[in-house]
Amino acid sequence: MTTFTAAEIAAHLKGTVIGDGSVLLTGFTCADRARAGDLTFAEKDTYFAAAEASAAAAILVAGDFPSATKTLIRVPNARIAAAKVLPLFFPFVQPVACLHGSSSIADSAKIDPTAHIGPHCVIGENVVIGARTVLTGGNHLAENCQLGDDVCLKPNVVLYARTQLGHRVTIHAGTVIGSDGYGYVFDQGRHLKMNQVGQVIIHDDVEIGANTAIDRGALGPTIIGAGTKIDNLVHVAHNVVMGKHCLVMGQVGFAGSTELKDYCVIASQSGIAGHLKLGPQATVGAKSGVMRDVAPKETVLGMPAMPDKQAKRQWIAVQKLPELMMRMRELEKQLAEIRAAALVAPAAKS
Structure with a gap:
């Protein structure tokens, strides 16, 4: 069992201990599940009241909360502090380097000796896999894929040919990267497929949820910018370009060739039409249908999406x-x- 004193946690967070800094902390959890020895956190009055009434030994807090019964660790932001504390109590265990005997690996593939290749993986010709990268099992990497360092592919992730992943990319189970974009032309009474010959490029520190599909470009690449986080069940069509540090929630769909600048936020179950531009820090509310460009820092809502204040006025009128x-x-x-x-x-x- 990993244990820390409250003073050690405070030092790690550059926070301040209020109370007994020598109290031992053996775990981290929410207030309603806390047991003796646990550390919890509170962001506002109601959460703090629950934390103080719990069995927790100490509380991460932001603000001037007083307590006569608990050790407090005061930090600027309790939720950010919680994110930094979690790896201490629940550290990532790096799988040992190995090439599982059930995997099929092309002779031309270049795999760093520190990588972990789990069972039933298929690694195609000229694939490059970086240091400490983990393929957990059942992964298929087609020819000419490139994976950076510290990448983690969860079970049954599929990478089509020429997909590029940067460093510290995590892709969760069942996701498909680089499948054909939806491209057809109508000719002589039938739909003629237009071959999709582009690729997908995913930059550093991207995380992609389970059962998401990101299509390769028709000609050029589909691009996901550094630090962007994509939830489960998202579809990204061909030639979409996402900037840095965007947030995309579950069940969102992007039509082709749409461009998102840095720090865009797209809430759940929204649809974004093709060939649009969303400016830096644009926000799309849940269940919205975006049919026009969105200006920098603009928030839009509704179907079709419109400026948030206008949409709210209409909703009130409808009621x-x-x-x-x-x-x-x-x-x-x-x-x-x-x-x-x-x-x-x-x-x-x-």
């Missing part, structure tokens, strides 16, 4: 429609009564 319909019917009824009375009045005079 009022049932009441407006009732009022409209009542006004129509009153108007009909007025008209009937007006018709009756001349007849009475005569």
